[in-house]
Amino acid sequence: MSWTGPARLSPICNVVSVVMGEPLNNCNALVEAIRVMKTFPFQLSPKKIIVSMVGIIHAINKLHGDLQNINLAMSLHAPVQDTRCQIMPAARAFRLEKLMNALAEYQKKR
Numbered sequence: 001m002s003w004t005g006p007a008r009l010s011p012i013c014n015v016v017s018v019v020m021g022e023p024l025n026n027c028n029a030l031v032e033a034i035r036v037m038k039t040f041p042f043q044l045s046p047k048k049i050i051v052s053m054v055g056i057i058h059a060i061n062k063l064h065g066d067l068q069n070i071n072l073a074m075s076l077h078a079p080v081q082d083t084r085c086q087i088m089p090a091a092r093a094f095r096l097e098k099l100m101n102a103l104a105e106y107q108k109k110r
Contacts, residue, residue, distance in 0.1 A: 015044060016073070018052040022090075024059035031066045046070045057094050057102045064106050074103065 015037055017023050023030050030051065037044045046069040054075050063070070076096075077087045084091040
């Protein structure tokens with residue numbers, strides 16, 4: 001058996017940002033990381049980048065202003081506001097109806 005050098009790796013074609021905590025709590029760093037992924041040597045299309053989040057409304061609006069065409073994955077935890085608040089106390093700050101409206105606006109602007 002002979003060694004022919006390092007294996008050739010396939011190019012990265014999709015990135016999903018799933019972190020402990022909420023990536024939109026550090027929106028500036030998230031935007032910068034995505035900007036880096038869009039440039040050489042990665043050159044990823046924004047359409048191939050997904051940010052998984054629980055939904056901070058003002059950050060969703062800022063994200064669209066800073067970056068267009070990235071995909072958002074929403075972790076609702078529950079489809080009813082009261083249940084969401086029991087599971088995830090931070091949901092009290094971002095009512096489900098307002099969150100869904102912000103996501104609909106984000107989608108329209110894409």
